[in-house]
Amino acid sequence: MTDQFVDGRFAGKTAIVTGAGSGIGRATAVRLVHEGARVIATDVMEERLQELHGAVDSSQLVTVSGDVAAPGTVDALVAAADGRIDALANVAGIMDGFLPVAEMEDALWERVFDVNVTAVMRLTRAVLPFMLAAGAGSIVNVSSEAGLRGSAAGTAYTTSKHAVNGLTKSTAFFYGPQGIRCNAVAPGGVATNIDASMKSEFAGQRLRSFMETNVPSVATPEELAAAITWLLSDDAANVSGVILASDGGWAAI
Template sequence: MTEATTGRFAGKTIIVTGAGSGIGRATAVRIAREGGRVIATDVVAERLNDVRAELSDLPVETVVGDVCRAETIDLIMRAAADRVDGLANVAGIMDAFLPPSEIDDATWERVLSVNLTGPMRLTRAVLPLMIAAGSGAIVNVASEAALRGSTSGAAYTSSKHAIAGYTKSVAFFHGPQGIRANAVAPGAVATNIEAPMRSEYAASRVGPILQAIVPPVAQPEQLAAAITWLLSDDSANVNGVLLPSDGGWSAI
């Protein structure tokens, strides 16, 4: 694990979604310990209470709610108080590995809502503040599923390919206004995201591939290191990049 850099986010306000556990929590903790003011949001209040308790001596504000909903975004922006220097769209859900022939409307709509529409809406909300300030960094969490079709089901794969494209769009349109947008593509990570395989066909098709080529499971802190690097001025010349942090999976 890389060591925290003292003061790297001093004076900056960073929004982190999915901050109650896993990659989101590790990201929020690292930013706070590196001097940043964190607006941490999650759908589970108890998780955020734990984060707030762990960081009780640091400037962390929590917002409970579904980031897909307008009212949650309004609460986040109110907590930010007219200043947002960075946004980490980490919240995400899986799709039970349902293949195109078995995907149901409810799963499709929910996965796309959380993994793509929520990040779009929150990005849209922070962009005016960043544009007015002439600077800002946005990091979206994509996936190995943004690089290939053999790591999950149809909805999740589509959502992660889409968030990669959306990231490049933000970088292209708003880069000249001082905004950087990048994405991290994790491989297998030790988180509490539920990933049941509800399709026998998917198990027969995807299972052998995953067993053969997936590198060792990463820890959330390893992903947080990549995310915070992209949020920080250390990556000032990086924009529109999809950065694999997958233990070399993407090289196979």
Template sequence: MTGERRPLTGATPIGDWLAHPEGGPLIRNLLAESGFDESVLAPVRLLPLRQLVTLSRGALTEEVVDDLVARANGGETPAEEDTGTGWQERIVPGRFADRTVIVTGAASGIGRATASRVAREGGRVVAVDLVAEGLDTLAAELDSSDVVPVPADVTKQADIERVVAAAGDRVDGLANVAGVVDDFTPVHEVSDAMWQRVFAVNVDGLFRLTRAVVPVMLSAGSGSIVNIASESALRGSAAGVAYTASKHAVVGITRSAAFMYGPGIRVNAVAPGGVATGMAAGEMSEFGRRRTADFLTLMPPIATAAQLAASITFLLSDDGVNVSGAVLPSDGGWSVQ
């Protein structure tokens, strides 16, 4: 043991940057210039610094990260290496071999990570999203895998039918990941437009695609469905009324379907806490922001999309053979607070 510090890079966790004698002052000065202190980084302290580029939606640029790295290393830019700390994704070769899995929301975030993992573990993925460009990028990155991009809007019945047609005669798994957030509005402020938009995607789209897929699974006598709920399905203090109600509805659909179609078809839900996807509420209700602020500070460090994909693919695969009707909190322990 030499006691030498690893050089700071874009792959170094934010917490390590803050603890470093050169890196810490650089990060704190950068935050101070924007009127923040290091407390705003508490939920992301386990993530690589470079991931803030995506999370900040361009407020922090790649060039700024590169400059921080050079300044922390005396003008040099060391190669980015796996730090060897924290969680590492471990692919299970062949886990989804000869399986067809539909994944919605597959162009970005949790859906993309789930589609990627299923494909890299040997599955045929029907990747569904509104954003055709994102699906094409996913398919190009996984060019040695079997990925079928289907640009589709899950709120439209005609698009649901196209998705099922693209899957063909066999659907072994369905991951209902597509979703939208609300703006933290409480019930006395929420508009009809916000309520209808959130329910159209988070509930109606999930319901319609599940309804279309279940007959195929019933014919085969087997299948696995994983719905994405949320921390908001477990408490009332993590979002506005529209999103909270929609995710409670997802849990209801999950439990009803698990009862109706078991044991041949397994139906489960995953309830993520904070996840590094860049999915944000935009302009928030001031009432909702004030009311939830203290509770949201209790949120554990946020997860990566790949970590959520690990939870989802466990339930989708035969590894979850004896699990149905479960709502799995994948939230770093937030739900037990």
């Protein structure tokens, strides 16, 4: 069961978690703390981080509020880690209103890529020197079912999550020999507060009937956190470069 934590699995380790104020990021941060990690958690909303403090042992939690797409937030997270980073969970992400390419505005495209791709690259780049110096480290990126197909979201989000998969595999390839593992989890529907409203009538016509008949049940954030923390842990020591679908079987359809 996803609420059965593995005592001590991350004892003595430090992990950074983005998007930690709610949903998958919060569930991941909570699980890591319960399993012994010191967690550096970030979210764009300070009040969510304050609520997170009330849910875990605050002595094991450091929070940094800010936009993960801002380079200053990345710098603050690394500084808060105080010289040791064993694990990184890139969870923060935003949707795109299910807009197809003909309805896409440059500002939305750029914002989706800033949060979903560029921020992931920057934080990965920032933690790698610490992991390389230690000869070990684990990175998990949150991709999406939209990273596996073209019919799960709008064009910007779909393209961004395909890019996350490429970043994951490239990182695993280049740094595997130095003891660094990099994997991604691809959720299907998850019960979070991310804005998944459909803002395109055309997209609704194309997607809604398929999703209503083929998409499996919505998962809980805790179910995704279980997969993420397993990949971050030494239990997955022989796993790298994998895009792990955690989608109730959607990827098999």
